[in-house]
Amino acid sequence: MRLLVIEDDDTLRESLAAQLAEAGYAVEQAADGREGLYFAMEYPVDLAIIDLGLPEVSGLDIIREAREKGKTYPILILTARDRWQDKVDGLSAGADDYVVKPFHFEEVGARVHALLRRSGGWASSLMTAGPVVLDMARQEVTVDDSPVELTSFEYKIIEYLMLRAGQVISKTELTERLYDQDFERDSNVIEVFIGRLRKKLDPDNALKPIETLRGRGYRFALERSQSE
Amino acid sequence: MSSLSARLLISVSVLLLLFFGATVVVLDTAFRTAGEQARRDILDGHLMQLLAAANPNDEGALSFPPDLHEERFNTIGSGLYGELRDDGGELVWRSRSALGLEIPQGGFPQLGTRVFERESLDDGTPLLTLSLAVQWEFPDGELKPYVFKVAESLDSFNAQVAEFRRQLIGWFGAIALIMLLSISVLMRGLLRPLRQIETEIGEIEEGKRASLSEKFPTELTGVARNMNLLIDNERARSDRYRHTLDNLAHSLKTPLAAMRALTEDVGSSTQLQGRFNEQIERMDEIVRYQLRKPAAASAADNLVLGPVPVAKEVERLVSGLGKVYHDKRPIIESEVAPNLTFRGDRGDFLELAGNLLDNACKWCKERVAITLESSSGPQGLTGGMRLTVDDDGPGIPEEAAEALLERGMRLDEATPGHGIGLAIVRDIAKSYGGTLTIGRSALGGAKITVDIPPAASGR
Numbered sequence: 158m159r160l161l162v163i164e165d166d167d168t169l170r171e172s173l174a175a176q177l178a179e180a181g182y183a184v185e186q187a188a189d190g191r192e193g194l195y196f197a198m199e200y201p202v203d204l205a206i207i208d209l210g211l212p213e214v215s216g217l218d219i220i221r222e223a224r225e226k227g228k229t230y231p232i233l234i235l236t237a238r239d240r241w242q243d244k245v246d247g248l249s250a251g252a253d254d255y256v257v258k259p260f261h262f263e264e265v266g267a268r269v270h271a272l273l274r275r276s277g278g279w280a281s282s283l284m285t286a287g288p289v290v291l292d293m294a295r296q297e298v299t300v301d302d303s304p305v306e307l308t309s310f311e312y313k314i315i316e317y318l319m320l321r322a323g324q325v326i327s328k329t330e331l332t333e334r335l336y337d338q339d340f341e342r343d344s345n346v347i348e349v350f351i352g353r354l355r356k357k358l359d360p361d362n363a364l365k366p367i368e369t370l371r372g373r374g375y376r377f378a379l380e381r382s383q384s385e
Numbered sequence: 386m387s388s389l390s391a392r393l394l395i396s397v398s399v400l401l402l403l404f405f406g407a408t409v410v411v412l413d414t415a416f417r418t419a420g421e422q423a424r425r426d427i428l429d430g431h432l433m434q435l436l437a438a439a440n441p442n443d444e445g446a447l448s449f450p451p452d453l454h455e456e457r458f459n460t461i462g463s464g465l466y467g468e469l470r471d472d473g474g475e476l477v478w479r480s481r482s483a484l485g486l487e488i489p490q491g492g493f494p495q496l497g498t499r500v501f502e503r504e505s506l507d508d509g510t511p512l513l514t515l516s517l518a519v520q521w522e523f524p525d526g527e528l529k530p531y532v533f534k535v536a537e538s539l540d541s542f543n544a545q546v547a548e549f550r551r552q553l554i555g556w557f558g559a560i561a562l563i564m565l566l567s568i569s570v571l572m573r574g575l576l577r578p579l580r581q582i583e584t585e586i587g588e589i590e591e592g593k594r595a596s597l598s599e600k601f602p603t604e605l606t607g608v609a610r611n612m613n614l615l616i617d618n619e620r621a622r623s624d625r626y627r628h629t630l631d632n633l634a635h636s637l638k639t640p641l642a643a644m645r646a647l648t649e650d651v652g653s654s655t656q657l658q659g660r661f662n663e664q665i666e667r668m669d670e671i672v673r674y675q676l677r678k679p680a681a682a683s684a685a686d687n688l689v690l691g692p693v694p695v696a697k698e699v700e701r702l703v704s705g706l707g708k709v710y711h712d713k714r715p716i717i718e719s720e721v722a723p724n725l726t727f728r729g730d731r732g733d734f735l736e737l738a739g740n741l742l743d744n745a746c747k748w749c750k751e752r753v754a755i756t757l758e759s760s761s762g763p764q765g766l767t768g769g770m771r772l773t774v775d776d777d778g779p780g781i782p783e784e785a786a787e788a789l790l791e792r793g794m795r796l797d798e799a800t801p802g803h804g805i806g807l808a809i810v811r812d813i814a815k816s817y818g819g820t821l822t823i824g825r826s827a828l829g830g831a832k833i834t835v836d837i838p839p840a841a842s843g844r
Binding site: 168169172176239241244248249252255259260261275280 | 631634635636637638639640641642643644645646647649662665669673698701702704705708709711712731732735736738739740743
């Protein structure tokens with residue numbers, strides 16, 4: 158999951174980025190509005206965290222611009238001005254939720270989870286598809302109620318695929334969204350991880366949770382048990 | 386007396402009344418005097434005619450021909466009468482016109498002098514009389530004193546005078562009326578700019594215009610310009626004030642957020658972390674509460690604050706909160722009186738409705754209702770607003786309600802910001818002269834009502 162954090166206070170931004178990275182997200186950082194706007198428009202982003210009071214280009218303008226250009230990823234506002242006018246302006250401009258400074262990281266983490274889940278069309282933080290259940294909050298996957306041991310990267314892949322269950326996800330998209338650094342991009346690695354995931358989730362090859370569509374990518378094939 | 390035009394009209398009316406009154410009296414007197422003088426001359430002429438017509442007869446007395454040259458002496462009741470008396474007062478001759486009438490007998494005037502008198506007949510008809518005593522020398526040389534008297538009825542003269550007076554008063558009255566009308570029309574024209582200033586100030590108060598227009602007469606442009614300057618300054622001051630507070634809040638809260646992130650980041654002992662967080666929380670509350678002041682500091686801010694159409698703002702709030710409470714999916718019903726406006730600052734309205742709706746969404750099971758009605762104040766002032774937010778949550782116990790309104794006091798630490806939100810709402814309501822009441826809703830939960838009275842207009 159690739160997140161974009163646009164915040165001009167260095168300490169706050171770096172600390173937030175570090176904690177998000179620790180939680181398993183790939184994080185892009187932008188320190189001012191101009192850079193933030195560029196990242197928001199040009200980078201593959203799954204969710205953006207945008208401070209409203211930014212130098213050069215305001216957070217509100219970035220949100221408007223992104224929505225105007227058809228960007229649909231969820232946007233979480235950070236605001237220091239705890240006035241409803243700012244919150245309402247932000248939400249009307251196209252943001253999906255807000256967090257008021259100073260915040261606990263858990264609060265931001267929970268909102269990010271919820272927004273990502275919502276953007277994938279899931280109503281609860283337990284994503285259930287047949288026997289497979291993924292708990293975003295605890296980063297756990299169970300099959301028929303028995304926990305599956307996954308590495309953090311394996312978890313990232315299955316989380317991404319399950320969030321977009323039914324959609325075809327290309328290898329490029331997976332590498333872009335899941336890797337933190339460009340140089341690690343290697344599609345073979347993805348194939349290896351997908352293979353391992355299949356073995357762990359479906360040792361008997363009975364469920365076939367992940368489909369391969371030749372030349373196009375992968376798809377989480379199990380029917381959602383509950384969704385929006 | 387407060388109206389300039391009423392003052393002017395009354396003063397002008399009094400002056401006109403005095404002027405025309407005096408003129409009427411002077412003209413009337415002059416007309417009457419001139420008329421009377423003419424009557425006397427005519428009467429004198431008639432007397433001379435009588436003298437010429439008198440002839441001594443054979444009996445040594447004076448007599449008159451049966452028909453006098455002046456036809457009116459011969460016609461009964463013509464209004465012109467003549468008579469002749471001797472020195473004993475005995476009637477010698479009376480004109481035919483005086484048949485059946487008794488002309489009052491005056492005294493015996495001095496020989497050779499004309500005596501004019503105002504007398505009246507028995508039936509009250511006013512008369513102007515002229516008597517002349519003469520010594521008549523008969524052919525035998527005997528001298529006998531006689532009194533010649535002519536009398537003319539003043540009825541027609543008085544009627545003439547009355548007609549003249551009536552016309553005089555009629556014309557002057559009409560002229561005075563026309564003058565007063567012209568003056569009041571003139572006054573309206575002259576006072577129109579003042580009325581326009583008044584109207585425009587009213588429009589500024591109602592938010593229909595931003596400043597006074599510039600098309601005033603020279604005498605008033607200074608006033609209008611200064612008024613605009615005052616309004617602009619006041620607006621700028623108010624904006625600057627809020628801007629400063631916002632910036633201050635922003636510049637204090639970002640470091641607070643950074644501090645909190647750091648304490649969570651370094652993984653310091655949880656006890657120390659907790660104590661740090663406690664302090665950060667306190668500082669945050671102080672910043673939130675102290676730096677969020679209502680835009681309206683006093684009723685005098687009317688000129689600066691326009692009306693906020695509330696329906697659109699409520700719609701935006703409800704749709705925003707729908708996103709924020711996406712998972713809980715509360716059913717938010719809103720009922721806003723058509724064309725309702727809030728006479729104040731948009732930010733303040735959003736603060737009122739936003740905090741209350743947010744709290745309701747936090748606490749409700751599934752239903753929230755927001756109602757906005759117009760209300761009227763004392764003396765029939767309109768433009769007040771009643772904002773009610775209901776929910777079907779646990780409600781607020783009565784003893785807790787008071788405590789909740791205490792500044793910054795929290796009812797439940799688990800739902801941060803509930804207390805502060807209400808305290809902010811209460812402060813804003815208060816700054817508009819309004820009240821906040823907490824009660825029980827028909828939905829089962831809390832019912833929070835904010836009453837904003839109509840702004841007391843300066844007009």
